[in-house]
Amino acid sequence: MSYPAGGPGDILARNLGTGLTQLWNGTPVVVENKPGANAIIGTDYVAKQPADGYTLLFANDPSLSSNQYLYSKLPYDPLKDLVPVVNVASTTLILVGSAALPAKSLTELIALAKQKPGELSYGSFGPGSVVHLDMEAFASAVGIKLLHVPIKGTADVMQALAGGQINMAFAAIGPSVPLIKSGKLRAFGVASTQRQPLVPDVPTFTEAGVPNFEARSWFGIAAPAGTPRPVIDRIAADVLRLVQTPDYRKRAVLDLGLDPFEMGPDQFAAFLVKDRAKYEQRIKNANVKLD
Secondary structure, three states, X not given: OOOOOOOHHHHHHHHHHHHHHHHOOOOOOOOOOOOOOOOHHHHHHHHOOOOOOOOOEEEXXXXXXXXXXXXXXXXXXXXXXXXXXXXXXXXXXXXXXXXXXXOOOHHHHHHHHHHOOOOOEEEEOOOOOHHHHHHHHHHHHHOOOOEEEEXXXXXXXXXXXXXXXXXXXXXEHHHHHHHHHOOOEEEEEEOOOOOOOOOOOOOEOOOOOOOOOOOEEEEEEEEEOOOOHHHHHHHHHHHHHHHOOHHHHHHHHHHHOOEEEEEOHHHHHHHHHHHHHHHHHHHHHHOOOOO
């Protein structure tokens, strides 16, 4: 796992580990957090492990899609050193802000940002992270300029928002719900084409006046290149079998504010072709380089 403990990806990975341990007759599946450098540290570690199916990467957008366009050189090659196994979930991002902001809606937030160019701040998990790129794409789409404040991880971003250290952020829905319900955060919109079950009263960006804009992240599993295809197929089949179990699907995916995103090895590979093209264009438009 290339991110700190406590975020939605970490929780999903640990739920998968618990379920697979039971499915594999008690064979322990251990989640090891190796955060840092926009997922590079954990991804590079797995890419250099034996291709035997015993060490897997709980991957997301930076590790397999966007980092290759953010850095002129990576210690691993996402196309040659890792192979997609299974994609299990995606998360629609929600734009949340400090309750101290005078803006009460997305339209008012955009107007406020135009009045104070470069003054309103947003948090992300670091330069080049998904939420950084998505926020820059949003700012470009609506014609505003914001101040980027890199922060370590999901829990830290939520804490900074609730404490008023930053003004807004794109975040996963699950961790945002308690703070929205308590009044510590204000929800401005979900960046999807339809409303989300955990926050049914929060409008989509289209409903809030920003059409044709989506921001979402995905979570899947990759293995070191050279892992035998029968091993990959077995892992993918067992993970999908687990994710499709109604109780697990509700408890470990839907109740976390995630969407099922069930793709086997070939489907996942085809998805990555499009995902990489999306990030290549988004990074080019944002003019972001990290070295």
